[in-house]
Structures are given as C-alpha cells and as structure tokens.
Amino acid sequence: MERPLTQYIHPGCPPFDIREYEMTGGYSALQKVLKSMTPQEVQKLVQDSGLKGRGGAGFNTGMKWSFVPMGDSAPHPKYLIANADEMEPGTFKDRLLLEGNPHQLIEGMILAAYAIQADVSYIFLRWAYKKAAQLLRKSIHEAYAAGLLGKNILGSGFSLEMHLHTGVGRYMCGEETALLNALEGKRATPRAKPPFPQISGLYGKPTIVNNVETLCNLPHIVNNGAEWFKSLGNGSADSGTKLYGVSGKVNNPGCWELPMGVTVRELIEEHAGGMKNGYQLKGFLPGGASTDFLTAEHLDVKMDFASVTAAGSRLGTGTMVVMDDATCPVGFVHNLQHFFAQESCGWCTPCREGLPWVEKLLLSLEQGSGTTEDVELLQMHTQWLGPGNTFCALAPGAMEPLQSALKYFREDFEKHVALRRCPYQ
Amino acid sequence: MITQKINKDNITTSGDTAHYTEGLQEEQYLTDLERQAIDHEVALVPYKSAAVIEALKIVQHHRRWISDDSLNAIAAYLQMSPAEVDSVATFYNLIFRKPVGRHVILVCDSISCYVMKYGDIYKALQEKLHIKFGETTSDQCYTLLPNCCLGCCDHAPAMMIDNDLYKDVTVDMLDRILQKYS
Numbered sequence: 001m002e003r004p005l006t007q008y009i010h011p012g013c014p015p016f017d018i019r020e021y022e023m024t025g026g027y028s029a030l031q032k033v034l035k036s037m038t039p040q041e042v043q044k045l046v047q048d049s050g051l052k053g054r055g056g057a058g059f060n061t062g063m064k065w066s067f068v069p070m071g072d073s074a075p076h077p078k079y080l081i082a083n084a085d086e087m088e089p090g091t092f093k094d095r096l097l098l099e100g101n102p103h104q105l106i107e108g109m110i111l112a113a114y115a116i117q118a119d120v121s122y123i124f125l126r127w128a129y130k131k132a133a134q135l136l137r138k139s140i141h142e143a144y145a146a147g148l149l150g151k152n153i154l155g156s157g158f159s160l161e162m163h164l165h166t167g168v169g170r171y172m173c174g175e176e177t178a179l180l181n182a183l184e185g186k187r188a189t190p191r192a193k194p195p196f197p198q199i200s201g202l203y204g205k206p207t208i209v210n211n212v213e214t215l216c217n218l219p220h221i222v223n224n225g226a227e228w229f230k231s232l233g234n235g236s237a238d239s240g241t242k243l244y245g246v247s248g249k250v251n252n253p254g255c256w257e258l259p260m261g262v263t264v265r266e267l268i269e270e271h272a273g274g275m276k277n278g279y280q281l282k283g284f285l286p287g288g289a290s291t292d293f294l295t296a297e298h299l300d301v302k303m304d305f306a307s308v309t310a311a312g313s314r315l316g317t318g319t320m321v322v323m324d325d326a327t328c329p330v331g332f333v334h335n336l337q338h339f340f341a342q343e344s345c346g347w348c349t350p351c352r353e354g355l356p357w358v359e360k361l362l363l364s365l366e367q368g369s370g371t372t373e374d375v376e377l378l379q380m381h382t383q384w385l386g387p388g389n390t391f392c393a394l395a396p397g398a399m400e401p402l403q404s405a406l407k408y409f410r411e412d413f414e415k416h417v418a419l420r421r422c423p424y425q
Numbered sequence: 426m427i428t429q430k431i432n433k434d435n436i437t438t439s440g441d442t443a444h445y446t447e448g449l450q451e452e453q454y455l456t457d458l459e460r461q462a463i464d465h466e467v468a469l470v471p472y473k474s475a476a477v478i479e480a481l482k483i484v485q486h487h488r489r490w491i492s493d494d495s496l497n498a499i500a501a502y503l504q505m506s507p508a509e510v511d512s513v514a515t516f517y518n519l520i521f522r523k524p525v526g527r528h529v530i531l532v533c534d535s536i537s538c539y540v541m542k543y544g545d546i547y548k549a550l551q552e553k554l555h556i557k558f559g560e561t562t563s564d565q566c567y568t569l570l571p572n573c574c575l576g577c578c579d580h581a582p583a584m585m586i587d588n589d590l591y592k593d594v595t596v597d598m599l600d601r602i603l604q605k606y607s
C-alpha cells in the first residue's frame with residue numbers, strides 16, 4: 001500500500017532537512033516542472049488527477065486554479081496561500097504533515113504557485129503549532145539558500161517569495177476569505193463572493209488558498225502522473241490517499257494515511273483498535289465538528305466525498321470524533337455549540353444571535369430545566385441557521401451535528417425533559 | 426478604552442510593581458526594539474495598517490499584554506485610530522487586552538477533550554491554583570484560560586503552557602508540570 005504523503009514521516013524522529021529530502025526524490029517534481037512543463041500543463045495534470053481540496057469542501061483543485069487570470073495582462077502580484085490554520089475541533093491531520101515533512105509542503109506550494117504564476121506565497125499557520133513554526137522557518141530558509149525560492153528559481157525565470165505568518169487565534173481565520181482579511185491585518189470576517197479570491201483576493205489581487213494536505217499531494221502527482229494518483233483511490237470514486245484520524249474513547253486514537261474510501265469500520269476497528277473496554281459506539285462525526293453525526297449502522301460507509309454525503313453527512317476533514325455510549329449526546333452537542341457560538345465572527349445576525357441561543361437551550365436541557373418547546377426551538381434553529389441564511393459556512397456547519405443529533409438521539413433529548421436532569425450524570 | 430482606569434488600578438495593586446509602575450510612562454511609547462521589529466513587518470506589506478496584527482504580537486511579546494497606553498502607541502505609530510486598532514486587538518483571543526500572569530495555561534475545552542474529560546483537569550487546576558478560567562493567581566504567576574482544539578485530539582486531554590504542549594494530561598501529572606513554571 002502506497003503512502004506518498006507520510007512515507008518519510010516517522011513520528012518521534014526529526015523531519016528531513018533539505019539534503020535528506022532531496023536524497024529521497026524531493027524537489028525533483030519542481031525541477032521537472034520548471035524544465036519541461038508550462039503552468040497550463042500543470043493545471044491540466046492536477047485537474048486530470050482528480051485531486052479534491054482536503055480543507056473540507058472537496059472542490060477539484062486544478063479546476064479551482066483555472067479561474068485565476070493568466071498571461072501578460074493578468075494583474076500582479078498574484079498570491080498562493082497555504083491554509084495551515086487547522087482549528088476545526090477534532091482535527092489534527094495537517095499538524096502531522098507540517099511537523100513531519102515541511103519541505104513536502106514547501107515544494108507543493110512552489111508547484112501550485114508556478115501553476116498560477118504567483119509571485120508571493122504565505123503559510124497561514126495557527127499560533128498553537130509552535131514546533132511546526134520553528135521547522136517551517138528553518139526549511140524556508142534552507143529552500144532560499146538552495147535557490148528553490150527567491151528570484152529566478154533554478155535559472156527558470158520563475159520567482160517566488162515565501163513568508164510564514166502565524167496567527168493569534170480564532171477559528172474563523174481558516175475560512176478562506178476571512179483568512180485574507182486576517183493577513184491584511186483586519187478582523188477575520190468573511191468577504192462577499194463574488195468576486196472570488198481567484199479574481200480579487202489578498203490586497204485585491206488574484207489569490208489561491210489551498211489546504212496543507214492538498215498542497216502536499218502535488219509533488220507526488222507531478223512525479224507519478226494523474227493515472228497513478230487515481231489508482232491510489234482503491235476502487236473509490238475519489239483519487240489519492242487521505243489522512244484519516246480517529247479520536248475519542250478508542251484503544252488507539254491516531255492519524256493514518258490510507259487509500260481514499262476506506263470504510264468507517266476499518267478505521268475504527270482496525271486502525272483505531274476498536275472501542276475501549278466497556279464502551280460502545282453510539283455515534284461519530286466523520287470529518288470534524290461541523291459534520292453530521294452518523295451511527296453504528298453506517299460502519300460500512302466508505303470514507304470518500306460522495307459516499308459520506310450519500311450517508312447524510314460530509315467527509316469534511318476526514319478526522320473523526322467518536323461518541324461512546326457513556327457520553328451524553330446533549331452535552332456533546334452543547335460543547336460543539338459553545339465552540340461555534342464563541343467563534344462566530346458576529347458579522348451576520350442569524351449566526352451571531354442564533355448560536356448563543358442554541359447554546360443556552362442545550363445548557364438548560366443539560367441542567368434539567370429544558371422543555372419540549374425548547375427541543376422544537378432547537379429544531380427550528382437548524383433551518384434558520386441553515387445554508388443560504390448566513391454569510392459564511394460557519395453557522396450551517398454548526399447546525400449539522402445538531403440536526404443529526406435531533407434525528408438519531410431524539411430520545412436522549414426527550415429524556416432530559418421528562419426526567420428534568422441529565423440521565424448520564 | 427473603558428478598561429484604562431481599571432487596568433491601571435490593577436497594576437498598582439498587583440504587587441508586580443517593578444514591571445509595570447515604572448513602565449507606565451514608557452508604555453505610551455514604543456521602545457527602539459519594538460519599533461525596529463514593527464518596521465521590519467511594515468516593509469513587507471503594501472500599507473502600514475496591514476502590519477497591525479504583527480505590531481500587536483510584537484508589543485505583547487515584550488509587555489505580556491496590550492494596555493491602553495500600548496494600544497495608543499501602536500495606533501500612533503501605524504497612523505491608525507485607537508478604535509481601529511482596538512477592534513482588531515479585541516477580535517483575536519490571543520491578544521490580551523487585560524493583564525496576564527507570567528505563564529498562560531490554555532486548557533483545551535473542545536470536543537475530543539470533552540469526551541476525554543478535560544473537566545477533571547480543569548477542576549484539579551482550580552483547586553491547585555485557586556483560580557477559575559479568566560483569572561490570574563495573586564502572585565501573577567499563572568493565568569488560566571480555556572482554548573479551542575489544540576490539534577492533538579488523539580492525545581486528549583491536551584493543554585499548553587506558554588509554548589509547551591502537554592498531551593494525554595492526567596490529574597497526577599499536574600504538580601510536576603506546574604513545577605517547571607515559576
């Protein structure tokens with residue numbers, strides 16, 4: 001089984017420096033592209049490979065790039081940004097790539113920048129990833145010293161600057177247009193689309209924001225081709241491998257690179273070692289805090305974009321949070337809504353006002369003072385804050401685990417009302 | 426702006442007089458070191474105000490938190506209004522607009538750590554330090570804050586103290602961990 005992204009990542013060992021990275025084939029994709037491919041050919045290759053964004057939405061990466069204005073009349077500077085803000089509760093996959101092989105990300109970024117002919121690139125890193133920050137600083141420095149960044153890279157005429165930007169908190173910085181505002185020194189509120197960032201992004205110039213994992217795939221696609229990348233997907237409609245994670249009361253929580261489309265069962269039972277002794281699986285969020293619950297009846301669902309959607313949820317970040325039978329679903333969802341209410345940027349009313357209300361309703365249920373009407377009100381909020389009613393995807397994302405909890409764990413909500421207390425305490 | 430009076434009172438009663446009371450006058454001005462670091466950031470962006478988050482980070486690094494005087498100094502230096510700078514400063518949870526202790530403890534309160542009972546860790550910290558979330562110990566050593574997912578959910582519960590990450594935290598580990606910070 002091929003593991004292109006993590007082949008050279010050995011947790012506990014320091015990551016490769018530039019020399020070791022190059023000795024194992026690193027930066028050969030960059031050499032190949034600079035010598036023998038046009039930007040359009042790189043875009044086409046990535047589009048054909050079927051690589052879909054690993055930041056959550058799953059949009060074809062080559063297609064996303066194709067909206068960037070190209071040619072002599074295109075506005076400059078253009079920007080390429082690696083989204084390393086990873087803050088979705090339950091998500092810890094980009095950390096592995098950042099700490100485990102920083103040069104892989106840097107090479108991926110140079111390739112993406114070449115494909116859209118960007119002049120400046122940023123890594124937007126969340127503040128908490130201190131070790132990653134240190135490693136990235138060192139690696140960027142090494143890449144400059146080796147002539148892989150800066151002016152006229154390897155004599156190709158292509159130039160690229162790269163900067164590391166570390167954040168100062170707030171989940172919203174991960175939303176791509178809010179990220180642009182944060183980079184411009186503003187509050188991280190999202191921007192209206194259109195214009196899309198490809199046309200008018202950072203400082204009003206064409207910009208691409210890609211997730212860390214998305215970018216790390218690029219050197220391998222360039223080296224091995226689109227067909228190879230598709231074949232990694234092990235019978236799934238989606239290409240490539242994926243970093244999957246499992247957290248919660250399982251025997252072996254962790255993060256693994258596996259072929260796209262492994263089943264939930266394989267992930268939980270084989271890789272995560274099954275539930276801890278004495279605990280049963282009650283439900284799980286397949287791809288982070290803003291994805292709908294699935295339950296034990298979905299163990300055979302494949303973890304790829306289409307299959308998880310068909311099951312009624314989203315692949316999201318691919319890092320799963322497991323809820324066991326000793327954890328109260330109302331308390332679980334209250335914790336999620338507390339997070340979303342706190343992280344709402346306050347820009348639009350349904351989210352700013354609605355999420356704190358949802359949080360309070362759930363708290364009153366947990367504390368035993370909730371009523372049947374409160375449960376109905378929660379249900380109504382899942383529509384009021386649903387897609388189309390808010391300015392960005394934060395609030396609709398927050399409603400996903402709530403609406404599915406009301407669907408699958410309704411009895412638990414009703415018990416809180418009937419007993420006037422939390423039955424799990 | 427509202428916190429100006431309160432902050433100054435806090436400072437004079439805090440016992441940490443060496444650091445703050447002497448600094449009060451100077452707080453209205455940026456030091457040479459701070460100015461140099463900010464100039465470096467300003468040179469990388471198309472206009473000065475785009476460097477305001479960096480400026481806040483730099484000043485906080487030297488002063489631990491952003492007082493009203495510090496905020497005004499940054500505003501003047503970047504030719505922004507204090508209100509503009511404050512709107513940015515108050516948006517980001519790791520820019521501190523109130524004094525914090527020498528060490529900031531951030532306990533993850535997000536979902537995987539909730540399932541793995543971060544509540545027990547928080548309770549033990551409350552008992553040991555006699556403070557709740559949002560408070561600072563009377564000796565100015567620790568400030569205790571909740572924080573969302575630290576990105577190490579496979580090793581929940583997790584917490585950070587300053588730049589150090591602690592994984593799979595148990596109540597028994599706390600004394601040994603806290604000892605490292607004084």
Ligand SMILES: Cc1cc2nc3c(=O)[nH]c(=O)nc-3n(C[C@H](O)[C@H](O)[C@H](O)COP(=O)(O)O)c2cc1C
Nearest residue numbers: 053054055083085086087174175176210211214393
């Ligand atoms: C509230 C919110 C937070 C987000 N946080 C992140 C994040 O931390 N990292 C990330 O890659 N994408 C995040 N996204 C998705 C980005 O907006 C964007 O779709 C993604 O970076 C695009 O990269 P991709 O095309 O490579 O997937 C977030 C979206 C929303 C609505």
Ligand code: SF4
Nearest residue numbers: 345346347348351392
């Ligand atoms: S949905 Fe929430 S986070 Fe998104 S813009 Fe509206 S208030 Fe801000």
Ligand code: FES
Nearest residue numbers: 533537538575578
């Ligand atoms: S939920 Fe605590 S580290 Fe992710």
